[in-house]
Amino acid sequence: MKRPYITLKFAQTLDGRIAARDGSSKWISGPGSLKLTHKLRARNDAILIGVGTVLQDNPSLTVRLAKGKNPTRIIIDPKLRTPYTSRVIKNTKIAKTIIVTARKAPKVKVAQFRQKGVEFVFLPLSKRGYIDLEKIISILYKKGIKSMLVEGGGRIITSFMKKGLVDKLIAIISPKILGKGKDAVGDLGIGNIKWALKLRIKSAKHLGKDIVYTAFLDK
Numbered sequence: 001m002k003r004p005y006i007t008l009k010f011a012q013t014l015d016g017r018i019a020a021r022d023g024s025s026k027w028i029s030g031p032g033s034l035k036l037t038h039k040l041r042a043r044n045d046a047i048l049i050g051v052g053t054v055l056q057d058n059p060s061l062t063v064r065l066a067k068g069k070n071p072t073r074i075i076i077d078p079k080l081r082t083p084y085t086s087r088v089i090k091n092t093k094i095a096k097t098i099i100v101t102a103r104k105a106p107k108v109k110v111a112q113f114r115q116k117g118v119e120f121v122f123l124p125l126s127k128r129g130y131i132d133l134e135k136i137i138s139i140l141y142k143k144g145i146k147s148m149l150v151e152g153g154g155r156i157i158t159s160f161m162k163k164g165l166v167d168k169l170i171a172i173i174s175p176k177i178l179g180k181g182k183d184a185v186g187d188l189g190i191g192n193i194k195w196a197l198k199l200r201i202k203s204a205k206h207l208g209k210d211i212v213y214t215a216f217l218d219k
């Protein structure tokens, strides 16, 4: 299957949480890591997030702290829960937004979003109500997206990992501990240590108080 090169990036506490129990995650990592995120955005044709992140963080997903173009913003949103007021719906002239949703998404909301310049991809849902990630990345590839940064949140990270769709992983580890919170990676169905996903570390560098791991996933 032809698909974009996928880089998965997230910032986690030392104990593997990407957000606290209340969903707050700003700012787990430091200012250097934020700049790195913007650099990574500028290097990719698209950024992808799930609707859970839109609802919790309301990100702009644009490049502001680095030089470079704004990538296409892809939102995985089967029930079209993205609010009309969200930042990803604004400024569709400076950064394109594509919402991936179900065929039965509310027509009125689709029409309103289209008036704002949002594009849609409609897909059937799995029994669980999820979007088929393999299908969507193949469609995105045909639309000219050759590289993509997946920025979360936890459910999206887990699904990409579970499907083996991650080429490069950038894990920013901050010197914080949250205890219970939102896991960076959820259940991958791995029951024994011998089946753990294996990484080839390219680099592990200090960035301010954080450590940035860059690694490739063994296929």
Ligand SMILES: NC(=O)c1ccc[n+]([C@@H]2O[C@H](COP(=O)([O-])OP(=O)(O)OC[C@H]3O[C@@H](n4cnc5c(N)ncnc54)[C@H](OP(=O)(O)O)[C@@H]3O)[C@@H](O)[C@H]2O)c1
Binding pocket: 009, 010, 011, 012, 017, 018, 019, 022, 023, 024, 025, 026, 028, 049, 050, 051, 052, 053, 054, 056, 057, 076, 077, 078, 079, 081, 129, 130, 131, 132, 133, 151, 152, 153, 154, 155, 156, 157, 159, 182
């Ligand atoms: N520290 C970091 O680097 C970082 C980065 C991003 C986000 N976050 C945090 O992560 C949290 C949000 O994560 P989240 O897990 O709640 O939401 P999410 O991963 O952003 O979005 C998940 C939603 O996407 C939809 N979806 C459709 N197909 C899917 C598929 N194949 N796999 C997974 N999801 C699919 C579902 O929407 P429906 O439920 O509508 O069906 C699902 O609930 C927030 O607290 C945010 O602050 C942290």
